[in-house]
Amino acid sequence: MRDEDFEYFVSKFGEATKRSTVPVASFEKWRGRLPDQLLKYWQEEGWCEYVDGLFCTVGRTRGQARYGHRRCGPHPQRA
Numbered sequence: 757m758r759d760e761d762f763e764y765f766v767s768k769f770g771e772a773t774k775r776s777t778v779p780v781a782s783f784e785k786w787r788g789r790l791p792d793q794l795l796k797y798w799q800e801e802g803w804c805e806y807v808d809g810l811f812c813t814v815g816r817t818r819g820q821a822r823y824g825h826r827r828c829g830p831h832p833q834r835a
Contacts, residue, residue, distance in 0.1 A: 762797065769811060772804035778814075 758766070778798040787795060794813065803814045 758800070759793075762801075765806075769806045772801065772806055773808050774805040775802045777802050 783795060783798070797813055801813065803812070805812045
C-alpha cells in the first residue's frame with residue numbers, strides 16, 4: 757500500500773513509465789546504506805522510472821544507487 761508521500765508524487769508525475777523487479781541481492785546490498793522507506797518502495801513498486809526517465813527510484817549505472825533529479829536512461833541528445 758502506498759504511503760501519503762508516494763501517492764502525492766504519483767498524483768503529480770503519473771505512474772511509472774518503466775518498471776523492473778528488484779533482485780533480492782540488491783536489498784541485501786543496500787539495507788542499512790539507503791533509507792528503509794526507499795527499500796520499501798523498491799519492494800512494493802520495483803525499480804521505476806517516471807516521466808520517461810526524468811525521475812527514478814534507482815539508476816543502475818555502474819551498479820550504484822541514485823535517486824533524485826538525474827535522468828535514468830540515456831541522455832536524450834545521445835540516445
